[in-house]
Amino acid sequence: MSPAFVTMTGYGVSPGLACAPMVRMTPPAVTDPGEEPGADPAREVQRVREALTEVAEQLSTIATDKTAGEILEAGATMARDPALVQAAADHIGQGTPTAHSLSLAIDAYCAQLEETGGYMAERAADLRDIRNRAVALLLDVPMPGIPRPGHPFILAAEDLSPADTAQLAGRDVMGLLTEKGGPTGHTAILARSLGLPAVVGCPQAATLPNGTLLLLDGEAGTVEPHPSAHRRQRAVEAALERRQPRAKGPGRTADQHAVTLSANVGTLADVARAAQSDNEGVGLFRTEFLFLDRREPPTLEEQIQAYSQVFAAFDGRPVTVRTLDAGSDKPLPFLSLPSEDNPALGIRGLRTAAHCPDILVTQLQALVTAQRRTGAQMRVMAPMVSTAEEAAQFADLARGFGVQSVGIMIEVPSAALDADRLLQHVDFASIGTNDLSQYTLAADRTSRTLGRFLDPWQHALLTLVAGVCRAGAALERPVGVCGEAAADPLLAPVLVGLGVSSLSMAAPAVAAVRDALAQLTLQHCRSLADAALDAPTPAIARATAREMSDAFHKAAHDREGR
Known part of the structure; x- marks a missing residue:
């Protein structure tokens, strides 16, 4: 076939x-290494500079959807980097055609980014887009x-x-x-x-x-x-x-078991979109947007203003803030972290506070000040918490500044396995399934070849989620999920059946998840969870859950028709 x-x-x-x-x-234009080089190398270098400048201007104004604004502005910054012009100039000086010179220069930088891995490897795609746009300008051909x-x-x-x-x-x-x-x-x-x-x-x-x-x-x-x-x-x-979503308002199962459905936000544009959506607030506010692509950390007042804007947008709905999750694939120059052979297993998240305590202190001060100015319902959680000692230290620090609801992210197996110990020190936990998957299955979450290990239906991941939920129930601590697994309408009921009390996701995904939960009882969710845990493979777990969900829906429909 x-x-x-x-x-x-x-x-x-x-x-x-x-x-x-x-x-x-x-498709993008292909450069020709056999093309005749320009007669005036200085003029050709200037053409490269002008092309990259025009691309930067395009990227700064191109977004029709504000959610992409932060990403595109970062690309514009890359296009303005004089190192690109200099690298192309080196090739031009050797007699290489202009467009091909720029292509060679950028490809070399892409190779370096991909070798670094993680977040930096993902930026290689951004840089190739800059190359394709600039080359089209240099060759005077249609823009890809x-x-x-x-x-x-x-x-x-x-x-x-x-x-x-x-x-x-x-x-x-x-x-x-x-x-x-x-x-x-x-x-x-x-x-x-x-x-x-x-x-x-x-x-x-x-x-x-x-x-x-x-x-x-x-x-x-x-x-x-x-x-x-x-x-x-x-x-x-x-x-x-x-x-045309059927259910509206707070998340509920068919028998009225409450499941909080919130939005993940990472930029002020995300905030504007999510604030206008039918959700129960913010389950994950990624504060990195204030820190990335900066040589100096944002000031106390800058942070107060930004956080106040976010809190005000949700007008009384709860906002769960994650403190700065830097390091590893999100390097920040002002942190001056040591070079590491394996940064994903190094100094990142809460661990950066041991090296730069003022960053976390300032952020907590800003958050509490913004909360008091706006009267917001604020919860604050720390990323990359690995031990009960870290959980206790963060909780003491946050409460000392006036944070009333303190939580932790469960992203590494040690935190999941020792959840009963960690949760004694905090008020809630949120499971980041993306990182928990990569650390549990030893698979880089940015890899293009290891996606099968990052499947959120993996038995090991679901088993850890279940364990954290049991610990939370025993201590009366709510446990949520804010990883991408929460946005899956088929998996969400399974997570609820495992004991998850809240789900946070991209704002447009909330309606489908709300509808999926509204059609199933809590017992249905628990049956789905048991079946998923019993399945020998992720594919069978997913297929079994789909068959069972369809059967539950049909039975409910038949009862309504009687």
């Missing part, structure tokens, strides 16, 4: 079904980008840059399909913020002819070419269901 007729799999990073013809991205076929379509590409993804709002794009990428890349983040179904890391997509009708499942991570009429109808029904 031709590959074009076989269901393909990748990473489902943004749930939902989309059915439409596939249209490929306009999103096509406009005049009808709804699924956008396919080798990979998508933040600039590409940011322009999707308001287009005819029904879903996203990429050959490369992983669950934590920018395509995944922005697709979820836009509510677009997306499958990434699907290399078989390269075999599909342009115009192939596809059924894309952003939850299961599958892509079905030439779907049957029945499957196409199901996609239409699913799309209508997403647009």
Whole structure:
């Protein structure tokens, strides 16, 4: 059978079904090393400088969706880096054609970023987008980008840059399909913020002819070419269901068991979007946006103003703040952390406070001041807590500054296994399933080849979640999940069945999760959790949960029809 007729799999990073013809991205121009070099090297270097400057200006103004603003501005900063011009100038001085010189220079930097790994490796895609745009300007050819076929379509590409993804709002794009990428890349983040179904890391997509009708499942991570009429109808029904959520208000199971449904936010643009959505506040406020891409830390007053803006936007709804999660794949120059061979297992999160205590102290002061000025319901939690001693030290410090509700992130196996000890010192815990997956399964969360180990249905991960919830119940401490697993409408009931009391996710995902919970009782959720824990593989766990959920829904529908 031709590959074009076989269901393909990748990473489902943004749930939902989309059915439409596939249209490929306009490809970037290819530079020719045999092209005649410019006669005046100084003039050619100036052309490179002008092209990169124009790209920086494009990136600063290109976003039609504000959620992408922070990412694109970071790309603009990269484009303005004089080191790129100098590296291209070195090649031009050796007689290399201008466009090819810039391409060689940027490719070398991309290789360095990918060797570093983690967050820096993900920035290589941003840098390649800068290269493609600047090369198009130098060669005076059409800019690579999103096509406009005049009808709804699924956008396919080798990979998508933040600039590409940011322009999707308001287009005819029904879903996203990429050959490369992983669950934590920018395509995944922005697709979820836009509510677009997306499958990434699907290399078989390269075999599909342009115009192939596809059924894309952003939850299961599958892509079905030439779907049957029945499957196409199901996609239409699913799309209508997403647009018209049945449940509203606070999260509840069918028998009225409360499950708090909150939003994850990481920028002020996220805040504006989430504040207008039907959710119960913020379950994860990533404060890194104030610190990244800066040579000096933000001042106390800068932080007070930013936090006050966030608290005011939610007007009384609770906001759970994560203190600065720096180090590893989010290096900050002003922290002056030592060089490490394996930074993901090094000084990051709360551990940075031992080296730079003033950063955490200032942040806690700013948070408490902003909370008092706005009257917000604020909770504060620390990332990368590994021991009961760390939990106790952070709790004492935070409470000393006036934080009334103190929590911790459960992101490493030691914290999960010793949850009964750690939770004695704090008021709540939030499980970060992304990091807990990578540390439990020893799989880099940014890897393009280890996605199967990062599957949130892995038995080891679910077992740890269950253990943390048991410890929380024994101590009467609420336990939430703020990792990407919370946004999966099929997995969310399983997490509730394991004992999770709150779920935090990208704001557009809340409606589907609310609907999924509203159709199941707490006992249904517990049955799903038991089945998932008994399943021999993640795939079987997922399939079993889907079959059981469908059966529960059918039984409820039959009862209503009597």
